[in-house]
């Protein structure tokens with residue numbers, strides 16, 4: 454399947470391209486980035502000639518040798534690019550967060566459905582060995598019924614973007630839609646929902662804001678059905694990582710490298726404790742990368758109808774956005790916010806940018 458890469462920043466250079474190059478089913482045929490240097494740099498790594506490295510993504514979309522575009526530019530650019538990609542008849546796979554507002558998210562989903570193209574998300578943490586192992590252990594009854602999931606991202610210092618664009622776009626709500634919650638909180642949301650016995654029904658959050666208005670600490674409680682709860686504590690500040698799943702007869706806890714911080718970092722082992730006090734430790738293979746060729750294998754097989762295995766569609770991206778948006782509103786109104794968010798609400802249409810900018814300090 455022939456890929457066009459739109460947005461050629463760090464994640465694409467460091468993770469997407471190396472994984473794609475190890476996947477036999479995918480060929481990168483063109484790149485596009487508003488920074489010509491970035492487009493050519495990433496295109497060069499993929500073995501492209503300069504004339505396949507575009508600046509305007511619409512030139513990439515006009516090509517007839519592309520089946521799917523991978524969109525990894527900042528979130529504020531997403532809706533227009535996806536709308537244009539659908540109109541050009543290309544399948545789409547998007548980086549997170551999916552969009553800035555739920556209205557944009559629905560527009561993207563509807564545009565792709567109307568054009569008959571697929572819309573997918575990079576929910577790449579679903580491919581991490583520790584989560585797959587935990588899923589299997591839970592399915593085998595190792596901890597009984599799940600009652601709580603706690604995910605902490607202490608020590609996850611914010612990732613700056615490339616020099617070719619705006620390295621600090623994550624701190625600018627108009628470009629990012631939010632800070633740590635939109636950046637890594639979305640990964641925690643889909644992981645928590647993977648393990649909870651029922652979808653999240655309401656969200657309460659307390660956040661701390663930077664001078665730019667972006668949140669750098671977000672402490673959230675999500676209530677789900679069957680009396681289960683998620684605690685999602687995201688911070689760009691200091692601390693350690695924690696990932697624990699509590700069940701009625703035991704628990705699963707990940708062991709991270711010392712001082713690693715951040716729940717997306719490498720996990721040393723997965724520990725299972727039981728009500729009798731005994732523990733079992735499962736080692737996780739070292740050397741994990743954020744993206745694996747398997748992600749692209751599954752994507753291609755799903756699009757081409759070989760196997761319906763890809764785990765994250767545009768609707769899953771919309772869902773994580775919805776929960777994150779509820780967390781922002783909860784901080785503002787100081788109470789639990791119920792899910793789903795109504796399409797009649799201001800939050801649905803306007804998103805959280807204005808809410809965040811109200812926290813901006815004069816500079």
Ligand SMILES: NC(=O)c1ccc[n+]([C@@H]2O[C@H](COP(=O)([O-])OP(=O)(O)OC[C@H]3O[C@@H](n4cnc5c(N)ncnc54)[C@H](O)[C@@H]3O)[C@@H](O)[C@H]2O)c1
Nearest residue numbers: 460461462463464486487488525526530548549614615618
């Ligand atoms: N899934 C993950 O684990 C993961 C990890 C890191 C980043 N990300 C996501 O990937 C995306 C990119 O993050 P990054 O860290 O690589 O940022 P970055 O700033 O390094 O890269 C963004 C790139 O997009 C380009 N760009 C901006 N506007 C554009 C437009 N209109 N058309 C084409 N290109 C445009 C910029 O020039 C830049 O090269 C973000 O959405 C981020 O949240 C995901």
